[in-house]
Amino acid sequence: MITPVTLRAQAETEAARLPPLLARAEHLAGAVLLGDHGRRRAGMGDDFWQYRPAQVGDSRRMIDHRRSAMGDIQFVREREWQIAQSVMLWVDQGAAMRFASAPDLPTKADRARVLGLALAILLIRGGERVGLTGTALPPRRGNAQVLRLAEMFSEDAQDDYAPPEHRAMIPHARAAFVSDFMGDIEPVKLALTKAADRGVRGVLYHVLDPAEEAFPFRGRTIFESVGGTLEHETLKASELKDRYLSRLAARKDELQQLCSVAGWQYGIHHTGSSAQSGLLWLWRALDGGMGRT
Template sequence: MNAALSLRERSEAEAARLPPLLARAEHLAGTVLLGDHGRRRAGLGDDFWQYRPAQTGDSKRMIDHRRSARGDQQYVREREWQIAQSVMLWVDQGASMRFSSDKNLPPKADRARLLGLATSILLVRGGERVGLTGTTLPPRRGNAQIIRLAEAWSQDEAHDYAPPKHRAMIPHSRAVFISDFLSDLEEVELALTKAADRGVRGILLQVLDPKEETFPYRGRTIFESVGGSLRHETLKAGDLRERYLDRLARRKDALLQLCRATGWQLGLHHTGDSAQAALLWLYRALDGGTR
């Protein structure tokens, strides 16, 4: 009984976050004027592109019954313009993203969700389809899809670091990954390599708290991960600063080299900076305006 009540309380708390998140994302998206992003590219129309296995969330009318009748699996018939206008998103929901060094700063997760949802709103307004990497939410248009994204991103994950999801990425589509990218770099490399193999190009947006950049700690300090899996106590935190900053710089450089090798773009955003500036960068980068 107590477990059920606890689940209900958590569910109600998560549901209560949706309207404010949607309102803030709508407001943020409204600060960016729609240009010609999302237009249908010349030469792209309703030509057949490929068959793909049906996924969770595909409507029944999308099923190609003639192709599906050849075997036991159902298939969806995709058209060329659908591929070109699909954007797959992944927003890190791991515990590390819930860090905030100051009560006046939003947690990294809050800013990442806001940017992911505002970007999705702009894309949908521009005629694009948006969805999640993985198999839970295939790309679609419409306000209902925005609500589905908000619901999906309102769920926190318990473990400290969440690896990027790379399954079911539509060939030759685009993608946006938003995270602090402080987890195992091999997972990020695997995701981008898988994406590149399928002709997917996209953007990594690294979201960091300002103190994660400056490491201002001195004296006796206890460092503990948000999820509680890591803990380190030191009497001389200042002695760690140079090594920490060096490792952070090497991580950024590794991400940059990985993006260059796979045809992706890398951006950096601090939670103390303007969300509007980050959204505008994402918007232009998706349209090829930022290199």
């Protein structure tokens, strides 16, 4: 049974993560806005778009009681501008993302979280509604939503690889997936297929540590997953280099092909590069898919 002292210590540890993450994301977003003007979309009017089942987080004001009275399910009446301004994010929080090959490099998770939250800040400042894929956090505007995103981005998954969430894709919205994409490719295929089926277009951003690109290992080496579920020891690590780089190239090609079929954009970011350059690419790539008004 958890004691009050232990609970408070855990709560303070989790809460301590938020201010630094928010501060870095705000600073990063501000730096990008200095070099690229923001966007505020006026929307495409208040024309009716569709009914959809109510989701967790929808307010009672959104319920269409006349349509809901026809059955046992509550429905929300969505308008065209609400769809056009929705952006859904997925940032990989798997254990494998907590890897950094050198003390002076950020972990992949740290860079992905900062990029994801800074992108959300830019989008919300531009008038977009931003949320997470799935049902945990539907797209909304405002500073309160930024705080919710920061809180959820600060959570760590226990499994080595976290699959992208594909539920509750909002039709004709936009999305951004940020991950190292080192796990099973099938959940990525499923998520992009579901997105394409609902007219969702977006960006897949491949975040890698420089060592994962160069494979600088020699001699006796023990490779162990961050989550501790996988381990491989070799006496001649250099002999694995060609096979590893070949598989990495094949994974990049497969991701690019998936994006091409789904109508998404594919990009690569290395944690040794500046976060500002990464955010600027993400911002412009997603902005290009949404257009300007």
